[in-house]
Amino acid sequence: MNSTQLTTLYRQFLTEYSPDEKDKIWNELSLRFLSFWKKRVKDHDGSHVSDDDCDEVIRILDRNGKGNAKDSEAIAKVMVPQGAWRRIINELHGDPNLEAILSNVLIETDSKKKAAYIDELYELNKEQRNYLTGPSGNTVNALLAAHDPVNNLSVISLADRRMIIDFLGLPLPFDWDDSSTGTRIVETNKIILDAARKLGLSGSARTVSRFFYFPAAKALWKGEDTVKREDKDVSVTVPMTSDDDGEMDRVESLRESMQMQALIAKIGTLMGFKIWLPKADRGRVLQAWKADPGELLNELPLGYDSTTTKTIEQIDVLWLRRRSIVRAFEVEHTTSVYSGLLRMADLVALQPNIDIRLHIVAPLEKRDKVLQEIQRPVFSLLEGRALYEMCTYLSYDNVKAIGELKHLSHLSDKVIEDYEERAE
Secondary structure, three states: OOOHHHHHHHHHHHOOOOHHHHHHHHHHHHHHHHHHHHHHHHHOOOOOOHHHHHHHHHHHHHHHOOOOOOOOOEEOOOOOOOHHHHHHHHHHHHHHHHHHHHHHHHHHHOOOHHHHHHHHHHHHOOOOOOOOOOOOOHHHHHHHHHHHOOOOOOOHHHHHHHHHHHHHHHOOOOOOOOOOHHHHHHHHHHOOOOOOOHHOOOOOHHHHHHHHOHHHHHHHHOOOOEOOOOEEEEEEEEEOOOOOOOOHHHHHHHHHHHHHHHHOOOOOOOOOEEEOOOOOOOHHHHOOOOOOOOOEEOOOOHHHHOOHHHHHHOOOHHHHHEEEEEEEEEOOOOOOOOHHHHHHHHHHHHOOOOOOOOEEOOOOOHHHHHHHHHOOHHHHHOEEEEEEEEHHHEEEHHHHHOOOOOHHHHOHHHHHHOOOOOOO
């Protein structure tokens, strides 16, 4: 697409988006974010930042934040669960060193210094596995955009930024593979904004960002397609990366997956559910989880046909209440992350109207892979609903965090909604 076509598309975008009105809203939201940062995050008084206080600012940062509606203004879909956001905020509140470095990231204006601060943040936080410093840059970029939506893009994914840069045919002044996350975050923000100005795409970084997610513009650079069906249009992704992401220590991975099955089973019983485990897994899982009498079912009390029942019996962990399955969990330890997704897809294909909450549980390093693969056409074009509408991702770390919650026996299983992630 040439520059004239792009500016024509931008004018079309402006007929549906009011930059002045939206910038006014974002000025107010940014001031609220800055006030929260100063009064709650930077005030290391030893207290705990309440969930309600956290949720106020999470709604600004994350479109999926609890309480946001379809028309709510938020930075982006950050793909950080609500419970993980709360933990990040409280870790920053309780750790002056971590907070100080992130504060420097937010306020620094020199590009090289900002990149260095981001890299320092990543180094300090690398063992925490708390969603703050992931390879996509989502969380740091969301915080930057909330701090200053005029100069920081709310295109928060480094993968999306790279696709936009490639689509625009822009040269990279650094080696992508050899550069640090800090360099990628700072430089891609500058490259895209500079290119937008040269193309005549005026407005704040927020306005430019929203333009690139304008459906007609997004279709040009984003690897997504819409498949029309008789009942509805379905969005699918066709992954461009190889399925071979390297060999794993399969013995260690399998052992860890059994530990995770045991923990999920334990959490379920504490919440009052009966548990089903595949009979082939029971010996190993029961080494880590000691089931009390009556907690582990020997037979599934279901009324499905034999094919459906055989499929369900192979799912890694089921939580049941009376004769109904409430939640189903597949613990994914294979490199390709397909086995769990295929089993869930088989179930939905066999029973399109089934009303079970489905979860893929996998290590944090497989998060992007799971969320990408779940939108493949084969999973998105199932009869009834796409798999990604029914099935969510839970990281190992978030399952462990749920297991550490106090008073689990008094909590509803809906607490999982604070920790799950959807492929949207």
